[in-house]
Amino acid sequence: DIQMTQSPGSVSASVGDRVVITCRASQHISNWLAWYQQKPGQAPRLLIYSASTLQSGVPPRFSGSESGSEFTLTISSVQPDDFATYYCQQANSFPRTFGPGTKVEIK
Amino acid sequence: QLQLRESGPGLVKPSETLSLICTVSGGPMSTKTYYWGWIRQSPAKGLEWIGSIDYSGSTFYKKSLRSRVTMSLDMSRNHLSLKLSDVTAADTAVYFCARSVWSVSWFDIWGQGTRVFVSS
Numbered sequence: 001d002i003q004m005t006q007s008p009g010s011v012s013a014s015v016g017d018r019v020v021i022t023c024r025a026s027q028h029i030s031n032w033l034a035w036y037q038q039k040p041g042q043a044p045r046l047l048i049y050s051a052s053t054l055q056s057g058v059p060p061r062f063s064g065s066e067s068g069s070e071f072t073l074t075i076s077s078v079q080p081d082d083f084a085t086y087y088c089q090q091a092n093s094f095p096r097t098f099g100p101g102t103k104v105e106i107k
Numbered sequence: 108q109l110q111l112r113e114s115g116p117g118l119v120k121p122s123e124t125l126s127l128i129c130t131v132s133g134g135p136m137s138t139k140t141y142y143w144g145w146i147r148q149s150p151a152k153g154l155e156w157i158g159s160i161d162y163s164g165s166t167f168y169k170k171s172l173r174s175r176v177t178m179s180l181d182m183s184r185n186h187l188s189l190k191l192s193d194v195t196a197a198d199t200a201v202y203f204c205a206r207s208v209w210s211v212s213w214f215d216i217w218g219q220g221t222r223v224f225v226s227s
Contacts, residue, residue: 034213043203043217044154055215087154091212095169098154 002027002090004099012107019075021102023088028069032092035064035073038101039084047086048073078104109134111204111218118224125194125225129187129204129218136185137162142207143187144214145178149200157202159211160187167211194225 003026013019023033031051036044046055048064051071061076075082083106088099115127129143136143144159158168160178168176177190187204201222205214 032212043205043220044214045217046213046215049213049215089154089213091210094167094211095171096156096211098156100153 002093002097004097006099006102010103012105013078014107017078019078021073023071023099025090029090029092033071034089036087037084109216113218113221120227125191127189131185137182140209142211144205145189146203147200196225199225
């Protein structure tokens with residue numbers, strides 16, 4: 001199975017800060033990567049797919065990028081609604097696997 | 108707007124079979140480009156993909172769960188079902204159904220999830 005890792009495990013940020021979350025896969029996954037946002041008691045919400053394509057309805061302050069085997073989710077200016085846990089997921093190989101999550105907390 | 112909703116017993120005894128239904132509303136399930144999946148989430152394992160099924164009934168299961176998992180579609184009732192046999196405490200989780208498009212890729216529409224406890 002492809003193992004997904006994320007860093008940091010948690011990050012404290014103030015409204016307006018730029019937040020960067022990194023995801024790495026244990027094997028090459030091309031651009032078969034998605035990012036999700038999850039709030040307590042809710043289902044994950046798809047933010048980005050194909051590593052960098054913004055899902056319809058997602059604010060443009062979210063962006064995704066890829067550099068080699070490292071994938072990045074950037075929130076350019078964190079808003080109060082963005083405090084949540086973020087997960088990456090690979091869709092290159094079966095079984096589909098998710099990262100352990102990065103919690104974005106209010107500083 | 109397509110909506111998914113999971114339902115099923117919240118408590119299952121060890122060694123029994125967990126059975127869940129996902130009801131799809133707001134649109135048809137039978138579109139050839141749709142794939143329907145089950146994902147569960149627990150503190151121990153995080154988000155875990157269980158498997159997916161396409162409109163024709165072809166299934167894609169996580170290998171480690173394959174011997175215990177059965178997924179099926181009932182297009183006439185707009186239902187997706189999950190059966191997981193011989194459950195243990197390790198199967199305690201929130202179970203989500205979700206849709207992916209064009210392939211078993213990312214999941215763009217999710218149900219709200221249903222919590223299942225395995226306990227005697």
